[in-house]
Amino acid sequence: MNEETLKQERQKLDQVLSLVKESKKDLEEGLNSLGKETVGKLEDLRGSSESNALDFFMFLEQINEKYESFNLKDRYARLEEMESSVKEPYFARIDLEGAKSPEEKKVYIGKFGFTHDRNPIITDWRTKIASIYYRYRFPQKNVVYTTPEGEKTRDLVLKRTFEIENGHLNKYYNNDIQLDESEIIADKIETRTGGVLEDIVETIQAGQLDIIEEDPRTPCVVQGCVGSGKSTVAIHKLSHIFFNFPKYITPQRSILVAKSQILVSYLSTLFPKLGIFDINYKTIGDLIYNLMFREEMRVLPDFELPLDETKLKIEYLEELRASVGDLVEKTKKSLQKAFEKEEFESFGGYKYDEEQTPYENISSIIEDLTEELTTSKERLKENPKSQRAWLYKLNADTLGKIITQLTKLRTELKTKDFDLAVKTVGLSTKGNLDYASALAFVYLHTQIIGFNKDKTHKYQYCVVDEGQDLSPLEYAVLDAFVLHKRFCILGDLNQGYTGTGISSWEELEKVFKTSDIKHFSLDTNYRSTDPIIKLANQILNPFTDKYLPKSINRKGEEPVYKTFSNANEMIENVSLDLQEDAKSFNKSIGIITYNQEDFSSMKKILANLDLDPDRKVILDADKKIEYKPRAVYLTKFENCKGLEFGKVYVVGKNPLENNTYDEAKKSFISCLLYTSPSPRDRTRISYAVFCLKKK
Numbered sequence: 270m271n272e273e274t275l276k277q278e279r280q281k282l283d284q285v286l287s288l289v290k291e292s293k294k295d296l297e298e299g300l301n302s303l304g305k306e307t308v309g310k311l312e313d314l315r316g317s318s319e320s321n322a323l324d325f326f327m328f329l330e331q332i333n334e335k336y337e338s339f340n341l342k343d344r345y346a347r348l349e350e351m352e353s354s355v356k357e358p359y360f361a362r363i364d365l366e367g368a369k370s371p372e373e374k375k376v377y378i379g380k381f382g383f384t385h386d387r388n389p390i391i392t393d394w395r396t397k398i399a400s401i402y403y404r405y406r407f408p409q410k411n412v413v414y415t416t417p418e419g420e421k422t423r424d425l426v427l428k429r430t431f432e433i434e435n436g437h438l439n440k441y442y443n444n445d446i447q448l449d450e451s452e453i454i455a456d457k458i459e460t461r462t463g464g465v466l467e468d469i470v471e472t473i474q475a476g477q478l479d480i481i482e483e484d485p486r487t488p489c490v491v492q493g494c495v496g497s498g499k500s501t502v503a504i505h506k507l508s509h510i511f512f513n514f515p516k517y518i519t520p521q522r523s524i525l526v527a528k529s530q531i532l533v534s535y536l537s538t539l540f541p542k543l544g545i546f547d548i549n550y551k552t553i554g555d556l557i558y559n560l561m562f563r564e565e566m567r568v569l570p571d572f573e574l575p576l577d578e579t580k581l582k583i584e585y586l587e588e589l590r591a592s593v594g595d596l597v598e599k600t601k602k603s604l605q606k607a608f609e610k611e612e613f614e615s616f617g618g619y620k621y622d623e624e625q626t627p628y629e630n631i632s633s634i635i636e637d638l639t640e641e642l643t644t645s646k647e648r649l650k651e652n653p654k655s656q657r658a659w660l661y662k663l664n665a666d667t668l669g670k671i672i673t674q675l676t677k678l679r680t681e682l683k684t685k686d687f688d689l690a691v692k693t694v695g696l697s698t699k700g701n702l703d704y705a706s707a708l709a710f711v712y713l714h715t716q717i718i719g720f721n722k723d724k725t726h727k728y729q730y731c732v733v734d735e736g737q738d739l740s741p742l743e744y745a746v747l748d749a750f751v752l753h754k755r756f757c758i759l760g761d762l763n764q765g766y767t768g769t770g771i772s773s774w775e776e777l778e779k780v781f782k783t784s785d786i787k788h789f790s791l792d793t794n795y796r797s798t799d800p801i802i803k804l805a806n807q808i809l810n811p812f813t814d815k816y817l818p819k820s821i822n823r824k825g826e827e828p829v830y831k832t833f834s835n836a837n838e839m840i841e842n843v844s845l846d847l848q849e850d851a852k853s854f855n856k857s858i859g860i861i862t863y864n865q866e867d868f869s870s871m872k873k874i875l876a877n878l879d880l881d882p883d884r885k886v887i888l889d890a891d892k893k894i895e896y897k898p899r900a901v902y903l904t905k906f907e908n909c910k911g912l913e914f915g916k917v918y919v920v921g922k923n924p925l926e927n928n929t930y931d932e933a934k935k936s937f938i939s940c941l942l943y944t945s946p947s948p949r950d951r952t953r954i955s956y957a958v959f960c961l962k963k964k
Contacts, residue, residue, distance in 0.1 A: 293351040350381040360471040364427035395512040489787040491759040494818035495941040496796030499759040508543040522729040524549040534893040570707035580705035581740035593716045600627035626719040631679040642668040715749035736760035766934040794818035798825025812930040856915025867921045
């Protein structure tokens with residue numbers, strides 16, 4: 270690192286920060302003055318004896334229009350971006366030769382773009398030109414990036430990475446062929462404390478960028494090993510989509526889906542850091558429950574009922590599809606027969622729309638005929654004595670008969686025919702249904718009836734995290750909620766142990782009825798230290814050699830195993846260790862249990878721990894949690910997937926003692942929850958396994 274260059278870059282940083290702070294101040298003053306002006310006018314109106322209620326409400330309407338034209342929401346979002354930029358306006362710089370414009374020659378890249386007097390000062394990481402920084406490891410000739418006008422080729426003469434903290438430039442790296450970028454990644458993430466997802470804008474790798482930049486109109490599946498950044502890549506992909514396709518895909522009409530509320534809450538912590546505040550987060554259970562309530566169905570899900578797992582599999586989905594197919598054919602024949610009558614024949618000619626449900630097809634025809642009926646009645650009313658009056662009346666009478674017949678057909682479809690389809694596949698038409706049966710009922714409803722109460726129900730884009738855990742039926746139901754199969758599905762088949770998830774990623778082709786799915790693979794673990802990854806692979810090696818995580822050789826302590834002669838001795842030791850942790854509490858800690866007895870014991874230990882109550886968290890699959898970077902989390906094993914912690918206690922199980930592949934997967938998951946300590950934190954146990962000593 271050259272001192273003169275460091276001095277120059279610090280001067281550049283000071284200039285940029287000055288402009289950002291100036292713009293931030295102007296924006297704040299504008300927002301404040303708007304508020305003061307509004308409040309002042311309201312007080313004058315309410316206090317004036319000459320004003321009346323009409324004046325007051327007219328001004329409220331003016332306020333609403335003014336706020337809309339002022340674009341208040343976007344301005345507050347921009348203010349949030351500037352708050353971030355004041356601390357770290359950019360993280361990288363690339364210099365290009367052959368550029369046609371000054372702003373292309375020297376590009377500073379940040380989490381958010383910034384323009385001053387129409388001159389680009391900071392380039393947003395989501396722009397096409399910024400992809401050069403991620404795709405090319407070192408300076409070289411003929412680098413390529415895409416633009417709306419086509420591909421551009423330039424020479425990359427400088428690639429520089431900065432370490433800026435609270436507005437101060439600590440150091441920079443010139444990325445050249447001698448530098449292993451994994452060192453930069455390790456340095457960037459070494460201070461992570463776990464417990465809260467963090468953005469990876471500064472450390473996106475080429476393979477991750479391929480996923481982020483993939484055309485959102487094509488469904489994509491990511492097989493990613495644990496710690497490869499699947500979840501953060503998915504969220505950054507959404508951020509990239511919202512930036513580059515704002516007219517077609519918006520946060521308000523996009524959704525992130527996960528299996529449990531715990532994971533949904535965990536993932537939601539990252540979106541605000543990327544300037545996304547109004548995306549939807551839901552579980553499949555949320556979706557089906559809300560739909561059943563909104564559509565006023567005669568059944569409701571009861572997630573406490575025993576689960577009929579056979580209904581989640583692809584074979585049962587095919588049964589449901591066959592039932593729907595039979596009803597589609599019946600509806601086509603009924604419609605054809607309805608217009609076979611000579612007096613109705615001239616109003617026929619409708620083509621069945623395969624993209625719509627049987628109910629929607631009938632409703633569309635009724636709507637068209639009703640519009641034509643209204644027109645005939647209006648013409649008759651306008652010209653009751655004209656020569657064509659008899660024709661208008663005849664048309665109106667005939668249309669009325671057709672509409673009555675089609676309405677009856679639609680009613681029978683929604684009640685009699687639908688109920689028969691439900692019963693054919695072994696479902697009840699009323700009462701409470703277990704989760705799998707509720708899914709099946711909703712699937713039939715979406716395929717036969719549709720979304721009757723909400724015509725704008727479909728999401729424009731959907732990200733599924735821990736996708737290996739969703740069953741074929743869950744995916745089929747989710748497909749009904751998403752436009753044009755715009756999915757990004759991320760998961761790891763080595764973490765699918767429930768037996769109800771998909772058996773392979775190829776199974777999704779059957780579920781979605783398309784082979785047009787783009788597949789990606791992420792096989793490098795950036796989270797854990799080398800000893801932890803070696804342990805994880807040792808766990809799975811007896812059962813599989815597929816999708817095992819690769820290490821970037823992060824240094825760390827060996828895992829610590831402790832065995833005890835009885836449960837009381839184990840509990841006492843865990844309690845002492847946690848009390849010691851609480852004295853210098855600088856990271857998140859996860860306590861993982863495999864049975865109710867150990868969970869209850871750890872719950873008592875957690876209650877007695879000398880920490881603020883809000884830093885002692887029990888994870889509940891049915892409740893949303895606000896995640897903190899420094900807290901102790903107690904969870905049953907089935908609720909821990911997808912999370913990460915700075916230190917992990919696994920209570921009651923030796924990870925290397927597994928009789929089956931599914932059992933090994935459980936040990937594999939718990940092992941790799943560990944984020945790894947900072948090199949500055951060498952005194953702490955990096956990973957602790959507490960297991961009962963066998964007699």
